[in-house]
Amino acid sequence: MTKDHSSDGNTPGDQALFSADELNRLYRYGLSLTGERDRAYDLLQTALEKYLRQTQAPASTMRYVRKIMHNQFIDDYRQQRHSLTVELDEQDLLDFDVRTLEQMVIDEQTLEQVWRLLDPLERELMYLWAVEGFTAQEIATELEQPRGSVLSRIHRIRKKLTIAMPLHDVRSMRGGKHES
Amino acid sequence: MSRKPLRECIAQRFEKESLTPEQLARLQKRLLRTDPVDTDVATDPGINAGAQPSAPATRFVSKHYAMLIIAAALFAVLALPRIWNQDINLPESIAQEVARNHLKMKPLELKSSSMAEIAHFFAQLDFNPINSQVFPLGEKRLLGGRYCSIQGITAAQLRYLDAQGQLVTLYETAYDPQAFSPLPLTDKGEKPLVLYAKGLKMTIWVEKDLLFVSAQAEHNEDLQ
Structure with a gap:
């Protein structure tokens, strides 16, 4: 990192x-x-x-x-006529942070499946978090975006992970502790 | 299959990826040829918050001269025979690079059919883009331009639409015989060099001290 x-x-x-x-x-x-x-x-x-x-x-x-x-x-x-707008959903702005991702475990095959579901800005966020070691606030500063937008995106990533990951992993994720 | 923390798994996924030695060498070569433009306008002032005043130009230049001298000495001792061989194939290498860029059709940074506007847009180049007397497509078929590079040297990429509705790309950059090897000088009556790369007809010539490379589909023989 x-x-x-x-x-x-x-x-x-x-x-x-x-x-x-x-x-x-x-x-x-x-x-x-x-x-x-x-x-x-x-x-x-x-x-x-x-x-x-x-x-x-x-x-x-x-x-x-x-x-x-x-x-x-x-x-x-x-x-290229793609849309990269960030849809802010108030429901998403709950108590999520990158720490909700910390407890997750995953195998390479599942990661590849999840990776294909992520859009470019979600992959960017995952890169900044996992490789550069940024916190949510640091990611927001880096991207010059409100922290809420970053948290919203983390929430969507988590949803995609939940869909792709095996059931026992999802259970362990739900048992995780969220930042307030 | 073994499971790992998500962060570790993603980090490992990226660590497997690296620039190829050729890509790395090309970028480092380009970075050695830095030639800061004499302008006060930053590329994007909005992302330059907290910027420090420019480093003194002399320090910048002397540092790079030192690096260039070291690089030149190393090349002279270690790689001179290879360079001679590479020079022979340089036009082909230029054609391949330009053909690859032509096929990518990256978005234009400026859309305009005015050469004056185009020249203004390319103000940060160390040469003035011009209309070629050799290239048959005029301003009325000009679509716009974007910055690019040929063999690591910054160039202007102009895009045209020919009479058949095909996109034609024209590259212009300052001609350095040492960097690009001797190429046909049309001002002296020499004929442009025609090569084929990736199924495209590539035409290379030097005019008014600028290197021109055009890329177009083979069937566009009678461009107007």
Whole structure:
């Protein structure tokens, strides 16, 4: 699990712009959005081109490039006439947090099934939580969205997990403790 | 099948995925060629909150000169014979890259049939996109453009619609003979190089010190 502390505050002139490890992390982030290796690479390449064209050093290079990738992906996705609106349901804004996901156990095969049910923004959230180690608040800050939107999305992910997971796993999930 | 915590399972799923060595090398090569544009406009100021003032240009440039010198020395010692061989195939490599991008048809960043507007949009390039005298499609068939790259060098991608209703892509970038190998100079009367890649007719030429690459379906011989 990684966070961006090592990259925070880097300016383009301080050192090699991105290490191989950082490029791979950004690629994986792109993969969470696109779900396809070629498209993830294209997205990363496009974002880096945009990053190189900017002249102000961002506070966090990794976050900055992720943001470019996110915005570029949304633009491309919308131009392909898909809809990525977040439907906020007040009922969803209950006491859910990423911690409701912490207690879940899953096998690889079931994860693959669930993964196909997730939309790009849900996969992005799962990536930020599981790989980058972000909390719900950090995800909301990263994506510049209200925390409620993030919680709503977590709730929908949980519903999809519930559908795909074997019954005994669902029982263990329900026994889990929710954040209030 | 063994079950693991969801977080661990997702993390492992992503850890299996990495850039290929070729992709990584291409990106790192591109990042070495950084050439910050002389403009005060950030790509997206909205996501630049908390940004620090620009690093002094001299520091930026000197750092990259140092990196370029090291890279050049390494290439000279270790990979010069390979580079010679690769140069021979460079036009084919350019054709393959452009054909691949043409087939993807990524969304245009600017939709316009005005070359003046297009040139304004591409203000961050270190060259001025122009209408080619060799390329037969004029402004009336221009649809728009987007930023892209050829062999890691930033380029303008222009999209046209030909008389048969087929999309034609034209790439323009500053011509560097060392980066792109010698290519036909139409200003000196040389004929454009025609190659085929992924079933597409690829035409490569240099005009007014700009490299042009067009990609189109084979049957579009009589473009108007």
